[in-house]
Amino acid sequence: MTSRGGSQQELRAWNLRRLLDCLAQGPLPQIELAAASGLSEATVSNLVKVLLDQGKILLEPGVRNGRRTKVLRLRGQEASWHLGVDLGRTAIRVASLTASGDARVHTAEVSAPYPYSHAIDTVAGLVARFTEDGLPAAKPSGAVVAVPGLVRTGAGTPPGLLGEGYHQAMGWGSVPLAKDLAAALGVDVAVENDCNLAALAEMHEGAAQPYRDFMYLYCDTYVGGALVLDGRIYRGGGGAAGEFGHTSVDTDGRPCWCGGVGCLETVIGGAALVEAAGGGVDGRPTTVEQVVEAARAGDEACRDAVARAGTAIGGLAGTVATPLDLGCVVVGGALAGAGSLLLDAVRTRLTSFVGRLRPSTPEVAVAALDADAVLRGAALAARQAARAS
Numbered sequence: 001m002t003s004r005g006g007s008q009q010e011l012r013a014w015n016l017r018r019l020l021d022c023l024a025q026g027p028l029p030q031i032e033l034a035a036a037s038g039l040s041e042a043t044v045s046n047l048v049k050v051l052l053d054q055g056k057i058l059l060e061p062g063v064r065n066g067r068r069t070k071v072l073r074l075r076g077q078e079a080s081w082h083l084g085v086d087l088g089r090t091a092i093r094v095a096s097l098t099a100s101g102d103a104r105v106h107t108a109e110v111s112a113p114y115p116y117s118h119a120i121d122t123v124a125g126l127v128a129r130f131t132e133d134g135l136p137a138a139k140p141s142g143a144v145v146a147v148p149g150l151v152r153t154g155a156g157t158p159p160g161l162l163g164e165g166y167h168q169a170m171g172w173g174s175v176p177l178a179k180d181l182a183a184a185l186g187v188d189v190a191v192e193n194d195c196n197l198a199a200l201a202e203m204h205e206g207a208a209q210p211y212r213d214f215m216y217l218y219c220d221t222y223v224g225g226a227l228v229l230d231g232r233i234y235r236g237g238g239g240a241a242g243e244f245g246h247t248s249v250d251t252d253g254r255p256c257w258c259g260g261v262g263c264l265e266t267v268i269g270g271a272a273l274v275e276a277a278g279g280g281v282d283g284r285p286t287t288v289e290q291v292v293e294a295a296r297a298g299d300e301a302c303r304d305a306v307a308r309a310g311t312a313i314g315g316l317a318g319t320v321a322t323p324l325d326l327g328c329v330v331v332g333g334a335l336a337g338a339g340s341l342l343l344d345a346v347r348t349r350l351t352s353f354v355g356r357l358r359p360s361t362p363e364v365a366v367a368a369l370d371a372d373a374v375l376r377g378a379a380l381a382a383r384q385a386a387r388a389s
C-alpha cells in the first residue's frame with residue numbers, strides 16, 4: 001500500500017472510498033474485492049468490518065463463477081438478476097444473469113411443435129429451479145424471451161404478439177406470449193426475434209465486439225438476420241428490419257414461402273444448398289451440416305455449393321453495407337462451419353461490390369458464440385432493459 005502523503009485517517013478514508021467504488025460495479029466476494037481494489041487482504045478485511053458496522057454494505061449469499069459463495073454488496077444496490085428464455089424447436093432454455101455477470105442455464109428438451117401451454121409451464125418450471133441456485137433475489141427483475149420468427153412492432157401492434165412464421169411452425173395461433181409469461185413468472189416479459197438477440201450477444205461478447213454498425217446473418221436450414229446500427233438493434237417500422245433471408249437477391253428467381261421472389265433463403269437456405277450439392281440421391285448430403293462436412297472433406301460439388309452461397313451472401317452484404325456504412329458482416333449457423341470455404345467467397349464478392357466510396361471493405365467474421373448466442377443475448381437484453389428503466 002502506498003501512502004498518499006496524508007495522515008493515516010486520510011489514507012483510511014481514501015481506502016474506504018476505493019472499496020465502495022469497486023462494489024458500485026457489482027457485488028464481489030471479499031477476496032475478489034481485495035484484488036479489484038489493489039489493497040491487501042488484511043486491510044480489506046479490517047475495512048469491510050467498518051463498512052458492515054456502518055451499514056453501508058451487506059454480506060449476502062451469492063453465486064460467483066457458478067459456485068455458491070458469500071458476496072459483499074452495496075446497501076441500496078438492488079439485489080437483482082435478469083432472465084433470458086429461448087423457446088427453441090428442440091429445447092426450451094432459460095438463463096439467469098446477475099449484476100456481476102454470473103450466468104446459469106437450465107434446459108428442457110422438447111420436440112416442435114409443442115403445445116403453447118407446455119411452453120409456458122416448462123419455462124415456469126425451469127425458472128423455479130433458479131431458487132435453488134442461490135441467486136440474489138427470488139424473482140428476476142425482468143425477462144426477454146427469444147422466438148424464431150418475426151416479432152411485430154409498431155403502432156397498433158399488441159406488444160409481444162408473435163409473428164406469422166412462428167405461429168405456423170408451432171400451430172399456436174395468435175398468442176400473447178409476453179403477457180402470459182409475465183403472468184406465469186410475475187415479472188415484465190418482452191419478446192424478441194432470436195437473430196436480433198444473437199447479434200446483441202455477438203456485439204457484447206463475440207465476433208462483433210469492436211463494431212457498433214454491423215449485419216448478422218444466420219445461415220442454416222432457414223436464413224435469418226439482424227441489423228445493428230449505432231450499437232442498437234434496428235427493428236424498422238414494423239419489426240422486420242434485418243430479415244436478410246427474405247431480401248431478394250435474384251429477381252428472376254424462385255418464389256419463396258414468404259411471398260417474395262428470389263429471396264436469399266431460396267438461394268442459400270438448406271433446401272437450395274442441398275440441391276446445389278447434388279443432395280438427396282446416391283448417399284449425397286441431405287442437410288446443411290452434411291454439405292459443410294463433405295465440403296471440408298474435399299467434395300468438389302459441396303465446395304462449389306458452399307462457395308456459391310458465399311458469393312450470394314457477399315453480394316447482399318455489399319449492397320447493404322455500403323449505404324449503411326457497416327463495419328462488419330457476422331455469419332452464423334451451420335453454413336458458417338465451412339469457415340474459409342465460405343468466407344473467402346463472401347469477401348471476394350463483397351470487395352468487388354463496395355467500390356471506393358468506403359475507406360475499407362467491411363470485416364467478414366464467423367459468429368463466435370453460435371449455439372449459445374440467442375440465450376445469452378436474451379439475458380443481456382433483459383439486463384439492458386432493466387438498466388434503461
Ligand SMILES: [Zn+2]
Binds near residue numbers: 260
Ligand atoms: Zn422469402
